Amino acid sequence: MSTSASVYDIIIIGCGPAGIAAGLELRKYSSIPNFLILEARDRTGGRVYTDTHTFNSSQPVDLGARWIHHYRPENPLAVYYTPSDKDQIHDHFPYGTNNAFFDIDGTRLSESFIIEGKKITEVLCENVKQGLPEKYDVSIYDGIREKHEEIQDDQMRRLVDMNLGFIEQFEASNLDQISAKSYSTLELESDISDLALYTGFGRFIQQIVAQHPLPIQLNTIVTNIDIPSDKNEPIRITTKDNRHYLTKYVLITIPLGCLKAGSIKFTPSLPDWKQNAIDQMGFGLFNKIFIQFPSTFWDEKFDNIIVTSNSFRFFICNPHDHMLTSVVCGDFARKLEQQTDEQIIEQIVQSLKPIYPQIPKPTKWLITRWGSDQFVYGAYSNFKVGATYETLKALAKECYDDRVYWAGEHTNYGGNIGCVDSAFESSQREIKRVYNKLNQISN
Template sequence: MTTSDKLYDIIIIGCGPAGIAAALELQKYQPTPSFLILEARNRVGGRAYTDTHTFATDEPIDLGARWIHHYRPENPLSIHHTPSDKDRFNYQFFNDATTTAHFDYDGTSWSEASMNEAEKIVEEFYAHIKQYDSTKEDISMFDAIRDKYEKIQDEKVRRLVDMNLAFVEHYEASNLSELSTKSFEKSDNDIKPCDLTLPIGLGSFIERIVERNHLPVQLNRIVTHINILIDKNSSICISTQDQQHYMCKYILITIPLGCLKKHGIHFTPALPDWKQNAIDRMGVGLLNKIHIQFPFTFWDEKLDNIFISSNRFRFFGCASQDHILILFVAGKLARELEQQTDEQIVEQIIQCLQPIYPQMPKPTKWLMTRWGSDPFAYGSYSNFKTGSTHETVEELAKECYDGRIHWAGEHTNYGGTIGCVDSAFESGHREAKRIYNKLN
């Protein structure tokens, strides 16, 4: 057992984007308050991580966050980014008709007329969801459209409708049966889509910010207990799994919402009921990526995406120069697949692709994320599940224990976006300012 002799002004728990942003904010002030970041992983960045060793590739392999969402001058990440002619901008999620191939599950191509028909039906669904009476009790998005959905008689049209609905499911990382009707389209705070893909990978970009600013981080420090004494003038004690103890005046907790739901940190006294209720009420989605490399590129090298109206594997991104397909799976399917072996999953994917590409070779290498099983994530990012609102996000952000425990993270970014790296950065800046003002 080791107890640090130093009394810190602030200890930040978690060196993901929110914790990093808070530390950057604190470094601006003179005199700089004494602070430390405790990170459970053996690396920084949290759910933003660029893999550099599995594949020999020209393109970065981002296992978590890939894009700087909502890119614009106000984005807090923009000041850390040096523009490059290799930057790529996307203005819609997952879809560019000129570089996307659309197939039915049996390998036949979809006609433009069929796709337009399905899109029109889905637009009507979303219009119906937006018109839902706000005075009624919240229901899931699927329940809001169930009657209209069940009237679709043509099975081919239904498959296309399902694929169009899956755009929202993948963006929110949850099935429509889990997502709030009242909070539909609230996670982006009406900011127009503009996503920046970085040539070095988003995880590497975040890691370089930490290195460049020499942030005080201790890795492999799994916080297990926080003891807050009733006396407001007493120090807070933080204990870790390896029997380290730290003393501080204020704590900023930035760990993912999924970890809070799993009660990864024990609080003495226990969290107030209103805080625990907010943690339980907010949604956490699951979006996993499966990278599969082949000995050669067997699809059209001009393609960026391959979409298949399957009831399982729908959205493939193409990294043709590296012979890699990137499959996105979300919600219930992602949770199901996390219980299977890599080999079982790859075999199912091959069976899905073979009707379209009967001459495809066997894959040579693959890499799969399992964010739902990751003990330092337990999910991908937050969303508005049925019954959650912006007020829920405000409660997640609200300080407690007489203002000594503060909260940041993408799930706390009320008044802005949620679920994204820029959301986390905004929340980290916000809470660092609040704590600094209390210190002074």
């Protein structure tokens, strides 16, 4: 079955932030190319989604991205958003007075002990690249292993491991998987201005789509892309329900996890250099566990509850709605995805009991499982062992005689990766290049 006999100028695969940004960029031109966005889900937004139904809550919950990272005038999202006085600037390293640190036995850690652990962690991170072999890469953990093993006090080791957990959370992967050579503390140490949206990041993205009508086709799972050897022949796109589309150019914006899983079959096969880059780049997992209780049993002044555990370490507090949000990542998050909701919730309750013996039974919960989601298979990209800046550039490089282009947070070699603004920036870059190609043909 052929859906359309017409040939599009460009078809965009995926309507997450990168696909949306591509459409917005195309609409800026005085002569708008004939384009279409194909989205596998029954909604737009991809990994940016706000749930407004699960909880009887005045504050919606973001299941994926929560913050506009690097919020400043140059941010490509800033032009679409006017901050509310209810929005919050988020602190990724919560050492302030409104955050409580506990050991696994429920003991509240002293400020002096916390500061000492923070200093030890900083020294470990500063020395992560010292003594690394020149010819090959190792993991961050291998880079700090020797110094880490010198920590004799068990409680201090747990505190340092919890601090290192901030890096794992930031990268969505375990330290033994993250590249020591490509790791940089620059972003972690900079004054990050990350804006948490009161109404929800997913809602904001939906508003952008509503205000800028785009030719989007939902429930359209692309399975095959056939690129003919004759450049004058159109590219043929086939969907799971056997629809077909013809186009001059394609922009692939699907998540790196789907590329790794081979969700789309390319004919002829992807060039080796492209497939190698897909295989080499890291793609982490970050999940959230929202738990609502009948009452707020913790100190309402707390913004975060942090535990020196090797499992459930970080809890974001929302006393107004009697909610705690546990965030988990990497191997532990993958392990949890194999368990039932009830098993996970019971583990969390047991982990908090040493701190709060009278913790009540939760009334409602919501658990994300991005690793099991067939339209993403994870959270966001990072530099795993062996991945470099050149890997990132290869992920972004066009192929098939410059007819297939690539965008998404995992391709943003000109800036940061792993963020919604990264996805926007990458699509703005690629659409300019495709548009120039179309003009060359028309001229």
